[in-house]
Amino acid sequence: GAVVSQHPSWVICKSGTSVKIECRSLDFQATTMFWYRQFPKQSLMLMATSNEGSKATYEQGVEKDKFLINHASLTLSTLTVTSAHPEDSSFYICSAREYRGGSTEAFFGQGTRLTVV
Amino acid sequence: AQSVTQLDSHVSVSEGTPVLLRCNYSSSYSPSLFWYVQHPNKGLQLLLKYTSAATLVKGINGFEAEFKKSETSFHLTKPSAHMSDAAEYFCVVYGGYQKVTFGIGTKLQVIP
Numbered sequence: 001g002a003v004v005s006q007h008p009s010w011v012i013c014k015s016g017t018s019v020k021i022e023c024r025s026l027d028f029q030a031t032t033m034f035w036y037r038q039f040p041k042q043s044l045m046l047m048a049t050s051n052e053g054s055k056a057t058y059e060q061g062v063e064k065d066k067f068l069i070n071h072a073s074l075t076l077s078t079l080t081v082t083s084a085h086p087e088d089s090s091f092y093i094c095s096a097r098e099y100r101g102g103s104t105e106a107f108f109g110q111g112t113r114l115t116v117v
Numbered sequence: 118a119q120s121v122t123q124l125d126s127h128v129s130v131s132e133g134t135p136v137l138l139r140c141n142y143s144s145s146y147s148p149s150l151f152w153y154v155q156h157p158n159k160g161l162q163l164l165l166k167y168t169s170a171a172t173l174v175k176g177i178n179g180f181e182a183e184f185k186k187s188e189t190s191f192h193l194t195k196p197s198a199h200m201s202d203a204a205e206y207f208c209v210v211y212g213g214y215q216k217v218t219f220g221i222g223t224k225l226q227v228i229p
Contacts, residue, residue, distance in 0.1 A: 006160070034217065043207065043221045093160060095217070105168075106151070106209075106217055110160035 002028045002098045006109025013084055013116055021079045021112045023094030029074035030096035034106075035067075038091040047092075050077040084116040119144040121210050123220035131228045136180075136195040138223045140208030143189060150191045151209040152182055155222075161207065167191060178202070203227045 003026040013019050023033055031052045036044040048069050049057040056069035066088075068080040077096075081088055093111040124139040142148060149168045153161040165176025172184045178201075182193045191208060208220040 010158075043219045046217070105149075105163075105166065106211070107163075108153070108161040113158060 002026075002096075002105075002107045004030075004094065004096050004107045004109045006094050006112055008112060009110055010113040011115070013114070015085055015116055016083055018080055018082045019084055019114060021081075021092055021094070021114075023077045023079070023096070023109050025075045025096045025098075025107075028096075028098045030077075030098070031074060032097065033071060033077040034095040034097075035069065035077075035079050036093045036095065038093065038111075044093060047079075052077075081114065084114070086116045089114055089116045119146075119148065119210055119218050121208050121218050121220040123206075123208050123223050125223050126221065127224045127226065129226040129228060130198045132200055133197050136193070136198045136202065136225065138193040138206050138208075138225065140191045140193065140220060141189050142191060142208070142210045144210055148210045150182075150184060152176065152180070152191075152193050153207045153209060154204045155207065156204045164193070164206070198225075198227045200227050200229065 005024045005026055007022045033050040035047045037047050038044045046059050047062045050069045050071040052071045052074050058064045071077040091111050091113050094109045095106050097106045120143045122141045151166045152164040154164050155161050164180050165174045167174050167184045175181045180195045182191055184191050205222045205224050207222050211217045
């Protein structure tokens, strides 16, 4: 199947700094990528939909100025957590979909565990 | 609108006994249904998927699931649990390009 690579897999940063997370589709082109956040002991919640060459679409309650998304190419989307605070500590996962053989399948990155200290 | 309900937040089985993780869904479209597994501090791994072909779907590591439209269910089963199966399992539904909807997850504990 297709591969989505997410980097870094874990990061620790100080309060007030910014962190960038990359999501790459390695063997297919993804015009749309999705960013999810997982709080401890909860399911994944969609944060935003990243569209290549246009602005991301954010879910209700997600601060677009805090979670900057850039989808500059068909294989790369980035999520930047700006001015991070401890409450931003979480597990972030990206996803890209590929349409093949009459169906759509979502592929997920390995996830990034962000700890803000 | 679409939704996913995982009926058990936590399931505990003994090693070597059968596993049943329950999932019910609702969707306005003909859904595609997936089961993913997440081991601690790891990303999601696809176990199996249903995309309107055979209703009984076989996945990796001996897991399988049956799509039952009349019951709007897609329960995940395995005949014999292994210690390495201990993880969190997510039932996921989407209809083509609609937003992906995740269940809340079921944590599987395997007792030696």
